[in-house]
Amino acid sequence: MTTEQLTEQIKKKKSFxxxxxxxxxxxxxxxxxxxxxxxxxxxxxxxxxxHHLCVxxxxxxxxxxxxxxxxxxxxxxxxxxxxxxxxxxxTIADAKRGDIGNTSSMYAKAFFEDLGFxxxxxxxxxxxxxxxxxxxxxxxxxxxxxxxxxxxxxxFQTKTxxxxxxxxxxxxxxxxxxxxxxxxxxxxxxxxxxxxxxRNIVPDSFLxxxxxxxxxxxxxxxxxxxxxxxxxxxxxxxxxxxYASNQTDFAQAAANKAKELQQEIEVILNSHSEE
Ligand SMILES: O=C(O)c1cc(=O)[nH]c(=O)n1[C@@H]1O[C@H](COP(=O)(O)O)[C@@H](O)[C@H]1O
Numbered sequence: 001m002t003t004e005q006l007t008e009q010i011k012k013k014k015s016f017x018x019x020x021x022x023x024x025x026x027x028x029x030x031x032x033x034x035x036x037x038x039x040x041x042x043x044x045x046x047x048x049x050x051h052h053l054c055v056x057x058x059x060x061x062x063x064x065x066x067x068x069x070x071x072x073x074x075x076x077x078x079x080x081x082x083x084x085x086x087x088x089x090x091t092i093a094d095a096k097r098g099d100i101g102n103t104s105s106m107y108a109k110a111f112f113e114d115l116g117f118x119x120x121x122x123x124x125x126x127x128x129x130x131x132x133x134x135x136x137x138x139x140x141x142x143x144x145x146x147x148x149x150x151x152x153x154x155x156f157q158t159k160t161x162x163x164x165x166x167x168x169x170x171x172x173x174x175x176x177x178x179x180x181x182x183x184x185x186x187x188x189x190x191x192x193x194x195x196x197x198x199r200n201i202v203p204d205s206f207l208x209x210x211x212x213x214x215x216x217x218x219x220x221x222x223x224x225x226x227x228x229x230x231x232x233x234x235x236x237x238x239x240x241x242x243y244a245s246n247q248t249d250f251a252q253a254a255a256n257k258a259k260e261l262q263q264e265i266e267v268i269l270n271s272h273s274e275e
Pocket of ligand 1 (some may be wrong): 020022060094121147148149150186187188210211212213214215236237238239240
């Protein structure tokens with residue numbers, strides 16, 4: 001999916017919500033555990049109940065890899081279901097990959113070609129030749145970690161090196177890479193005070209913003225400086241939506257939580273379009 005198509009969906013659905021499918025078998029309702037493929041059954045119910053309220057889903061691959069081959073199969077079934085039943089939905093494989101060039105090419109092939117995701121998250125630590133193999137894929141996006149939501153973001157990302165914070169250097173340098181038009185960036189919702197500076201460096205890029213809900217980030221604070229003229233934001237919530245209930249009403253409870261966020265987003269979008 002192109003960024004233009006994603007923006008169209010955001011305007012049509014009045015939502016830039018991304019729902020994180022971080023499925024933990026210890027947290028899902030007991031009756032779903034009796035199904036043949038509990039992870040897929042859980043995802044399918046959540047997707048069917050929430051697809052009209054969001055524009056994207058982001059399975060974090062750790063939650064699938066943790067269950068071995070079975071987990072990987074559940075991930076494959078989930079992305080296939082999304083691509084077949086809801087082709088208008090944008091999909092993100094949250095895998096945080098990145099390695100020497102030929103290895104990165106294989107990671108890109110796995111997520112873009114084999115599984116058929118629209119995008120994948122990557123870490124920038126290994127530099128240009130570790131990210132460019134992902135960027136080579138036409139109509140696919142590489143979502144690079146810029147300033148993450150966790151406390152450890154202050155260990156390296158905000159450190160000043162040769163007069164500039166590292167996360168700023170990552171953003172600036174990545175703009176010089178081949179096919180950089182295929183880049184999006186991860187910025188944590190817990191880092192709202194950094195959005196103005198980030199938007200100065202990447203005014204037109206999409207930002208994937210995790211950390212609202214369970215991690216305490218605030219939607220209004222993020223939107224104040226995070227929005228750009230095309231909207232340019234995807235706000236992710238995982239636990240705050242999918243574990244709203246662990247009873248038989250779990251899918252409806254997730255939809256209610258998603259609806260709360262979507263309505264908040266709709267108000268923001270309406271006032272943004274009037275500016
Ligand atoms: O790349 C990410 O999505 C990510 C980056 C980041 O800085 N912080 C962060 O929480 N994430 C992911 O976003 C999701 C957040 O989940 P919740 O805190 O449950 O909403 C998890 O899958 C995290 O791995």
